[in-house]
Amino acid sequence: NAGVTQTPKFRVLKTGQSMTLLCAQDMNHEYMYWYRQDPGMGLRLIHYSVGEGTTAKGEVPDGYNVSRLKKQNFLLGLESAAPSQTSVYFCASSHGQGWAGELFFGEGSRLTVL
């Protein structure tokens, strides 16, 4: 059972470079989320999606863009990476309304911006 898969697991970027993190889930979940985890800051919500083609901003959306063209995939893009975006990124998915179930998380993607 794959569950939630994030790629890549590790990436080193130079300031100003762009990249995309891919999150794929095989549980037919409506809701998908991108979080970043930094020491002492917990998990902070970047963007999330309530279904195919619909996204919303979280607590720390600046510098990131997202797209959900297919229900199973949620992409997080960094157009011009900055050292402040060095973090561990987690993707999560869950069932929709009426379930309010737990989030299923990917293993995380460690991004370093030099």
Add this chain to the structure above:
Amino acid sequence: AQKVTQAQTEISVVEKEDVTLDCVYETRDTTYYLFWYKQPPSGELVFLIRRNSFDEQNEISGRYSWNFQKSTSSFNFTITASQVVDSAVYFCALRDSGGYQKVTFGTGTKLQVIP
């Protein structure tokens, strides 16, 4: 806006001691959902429990128990007879019931169980 506060940044206990992790939340919703997650040193996030806002029953699962009190907006987590394997970061989270179902996490409590 919703908020989750875990005031305890780090806790150290000696093995076999009981420990309680505090979680206080804020929300304007009347229906909401609370969660606890564990993040061991390996880094993955492990779901522990979910509680609905309309169900204030406390829950016990083995050495783990949860105390949900709407009157004080708290959802505390107690580990009885702690073990070294309990060493981890524990997160409390709040999910609203609106269309967007935003999920907000606290900053986490790092628990160290000393043998």
